[in-house]
Amino acid sequence: MSQLNAHNLTLAYENALIIEGMELTIPDGKITALVGPNGCGKSTLLRGISRLLKPRGGNVLLESQDIWKLPTKELAKRLGILPQGPVAPEGLTVHELVAQGRYPHQSWLQQWSPEDERITHEALEITNVTEFADRPVDTLSGGQRQRAWIAMTLAQDSDIILLDEPTTFLDLAYQIEVLDLLHELNVERGKTIVMVLHDLNQACRYADYLIAIRGGQINAQGEPSLVVTENLVREVFGIDCKIIPDPVTNTPLVVPVGKARKGRLHLPSLNGKHAEPVQNP
Amino acid sequence: MTAQAKPISKNTTRILGSRALLLPGLVIGIILLILCLLWSITLGAADINTQTVYDALFAFDETSFQHLIIQTVRLPRVLAGVIVGAALAVSGAIMQGLTRNPLADSGILGINSGAAFAVVMAVFLLGNPPLSTYAFFGFIGAGVAAILVYALGSMGRGGTTPLKLTLAGVILSAFVSAFTTAILLGDQETLDKIRFWTAGSLAGREMPLVLQTAPYILVGLFGSLVISRQITTISLGEDVAKGLGQNTAWVRGIAAIMVILLAGGAVALAGPIGFVGLIVPHVVRFIVGVDYRWVVPYSAVLGAILVTVADVGARIIIRPQELPVGVMMAFVGAPFFIWLARWKVKR
Numbered sequence: 001m002s003q004l005n006a007h008n009l010t011l012a013y014e015n016a017l018i019i020e021g022m023e024l025t026i027p028d029g030k031i032t033a034l035v036g037p038n039g040c041g042k043s044t045l046l047r048g049i050s051r052l053l054k055p056r057g058g059n060v061l062l063e064s065q066d067i068w069k070l071p072t073k074e075l076a077k078r079l080g081i082l083p084q085g086p087v088a089p090e091g092l093t094v095h096e097l098v099a100q101g102r103y104p105h106q107s108w109l110q111q112w113s114p115e116d117e118r119i120t121h122e123a124l125e126i127t128n129v130t131e132f133a134d135r136p137v138d139t140l141s142g143g144q145r146q147r148a149w150i151a152m153t154l155a156q157d158s159d160i161i162l163l164d165e166p167t168t169f170l171d172l173a174y175q176i177e178v179l180d181l182l183h184e185l186n187v188e189r190g191k192t193i194v195m196v197l198h199d200l201n202q203a204c205r206y207a208d209y210l211i212a213i214r215g216g217q218i219n220a221q222g223e224p225s226l227v228v229t230e231n232l233v234r235e236v237f238g239i240d241c242k243i244i245p246d247p248v249t250n251t252p253l254v255v256p257v258g259k260a261r262k263g264r265l266h267l268p269s270l271n272g273k274h275a276e277p278v279q280n281p
Numbered sequence: 282m283t284a285q286a287k288p289i290s291k292n293t294t295r296i297l298g299s300r301a302l303l304l305p306g307l308v309i310g311i312i313l314l315i316l317c318l319l320w321s322i323t324l325g326a327a328d329i330n331t332q333t334v335y336d337a338l339f340a341f342d343e344t345s346f347q348h349l350i351i352q353t354v355r356l357p358r359v360l361a362g363v364i365v366g367a368a369l370a371v372s373g374a375i376m377q378g379l380t381r382n383p384l385a386d387s388g389i390l391g392i393n394s395g396a397a398f399a400v401v402m403a404v405f406l407l408g409n410p411p412l413s414t415y416a417f418f419g420f421i422g423a424g425v426a427a428i429l430v431y432a433l434g435s436m437g438r439g440g441t442t443p444l445k446l447t448l449a450g451v452i453l454s455a456f457v458s459a460f461t462t463a464i465l466l467g468d469q470e471t472l473d474k475i476r477f478w479t480a481g482s483l484a485g486r487e488m489p490l491v492l493q494t495a496p497y498i499l500v501g502l503f504g505s506l507v508i509s510r511q512i513t514t515i516s517l518g519e520d521v522a523k524g525l526g527q528n529t530a531w532v533r534g535i536a537a538i539m540v541i542l543l544a545g546g547a548v549a550l551a552g553p554i555g556f557v558g559l560i561v562p563h564v565v566r567f568i569v570g571v572d573y574r575w576v577v578p579y580s581a582v583l584g585a586i587l588v589t590v591a592d593v594g595a596r597i598i599i600r601p602q603e604l605p606v607g608v609m610m611a612f613v614g615a616p617f618f619i620w621l622a623r624w625k626v627k628r
Binding site for chain 2: 050051052071072073074075076077080081082083086087088089090091092093096097100101103104134135136139153156
């Protein structure tokens with residue numbers, strides 16, 4: 001039995017029904033990626049299973065307990081959520097941000113403890129932001145900033161970490177940096193990670209389990225190499241593609257067909273002429 | 282990166298970069314405040330020296346005219362300045378943290394105007410309401426204005442945003458102030474009673490009014506200190522705070538009550554004084570950072586200093602006449618805020 005699952009889950013915003021009667025099981029100790037086109041309901045689903053959005057119907061269970069019936073801090077100790085594009089208040093330092101991750105472990109009686117300090121430091125170490133600990137979050141690069149936020153979620157010390165598009169708005173190098181970090185957390189710390197990802201190829205590379213969503217329904221789910229087919233991509237994303245093995249990881253690599261530059265492979269532009277450095281006059 | 286550049290465990294972006302300096306800094310602030318109070322209390326139409334001030338406070342002689350002036354005119358005035366300054370600054374700090382809006386302030390979000398309108402309305406309708414009811418009407422006005430601005434600011438797609446909230450506040454403020462002005466223009470009697478008050482003034486505050494309002498403001502200040510840790514967490518954003526296990530609706534509710542007590546009480550006592558809640562928290566964050574357990578007490582002390590000094594300025598700038606302190610705050614506040622905004626943009 002999985003720790004985190006949903007039964008007959010219905011999620012809606014005011015009068016827009018996003019997800020209806022969904023059954024969902026998140027595999028333990030794995031990286032799960034939620035993929036699908038814009039507006040398919042993947043972010044809404046993540047909000048639903050992290051208690052940011054109250055279900056219209058059905059329920060979300062964590063170890064057979066309804067997450068809406070758990071005390072808020074109790075849930076936060078077991079399940080962390082990093083929303084999309086969080087913005088730290090101007091001047092907040094990395095250490096102060098990460099220390100906030102200890103919030104669910106504190107109360108009126110139990111204030112800041114050596115244990116909190118130790119775990120905060122560990123989170124800074126793991127995410128490799130210790131050297132920026134006293135710098136304001138808003139002065140860091142995109143990748144460093146996202147690592148600091150992940151450190152905060154890590155300091156929460158939950159078994160499950162949910163992330164909504166953790167790589168959006170980041171340069172490619174930072175995207176890889178963040179995904180590598182999450183992979184490391186999964187492999188070395190045994191964290192269950194669930195993330196919404198925009199890039200299907202990154203999802204194939206980093207996820208053990210992939211859930212493809214379209215129109216508020218799960219279209220396919222399973223190991224990426226088994227579920228990602230040309231058919232699935234056409235059905236879910238509405239695009240024709242070729243799927244080849246990723247030369248680095250051997251996971252499926254989705255190459256959209258599209259219309260641009262088709263057949264140009266044979267043009268002389270790739271025979272090296274244009275690649276030569278242009279001499280300055 | 283060189284090896285010797287490594288031990289940078291000091292935060293250079295705030296004045297008190299080390300936590301060890303925070304408490305001494307606060308003590309220095311309190312001493313500075315006391316000095317400002319003494320300065321303020323010795324100033325006035327009658328020349329009263331420091332020794333007499335001391336005697337009036339600690340060895341009161343009711344046959345002395347000078348002692349009477351100190352006790353019935355000047356002391357209530359400086360006390361009013363302290364609690365109004367502290368209340369406005371702390372309410373501004375709480376609102377800025379809660380709404381993640383650097384422009385949040387009880388003046389800009391329409392709460393001061395709402396409180397002022399309710400008090401003017403009460404004076405207009407009831408003639409001469411007892412002093413103890415001023416604070417009550419202040420809270421009603423502040424509360425209704427806060428609810429209206431929040432409702433206006435969260436309409437439409439995307440819920441509440443800082444910009445929408447600010448616009449809603451400015452609109453409500455303009456709208457309500459127009460009504461306040463209309464009442465005052467149409468009714469000479471009400472105007473005479475509270476003309477100075479509507480510009481924000483500490484002149485003529487009598488001890489009973491100060492004592493009637495002070496308990497509410499003290500509750501507001503204490504409550505703000507108690508929830509200050511929660512404000513730091515919610516200032517990371519609603520979703521992050523919820524994810525950390527915070528009951529954000531509860532925190533918002535309590536914080537709103539504190540803001541209403543503070544802003545409503547301050548307006549009931551001194552009228553709508555702007556800029557204090559806007560400027561002080563910015564200066565404080567520049568000194569101590571964004572941990573609200575420190576932002577709140579520092580704001581209280583600096584807010585009290587600012588209003589006290591502004592009131593001194595209001596009394597000496599066009600002597601023997603005096604300006605309402607609210608006007609004085611606008612003189613100081615507007616350029617200061619522009620400077621602050623420019624400096625922040627440059628960073």
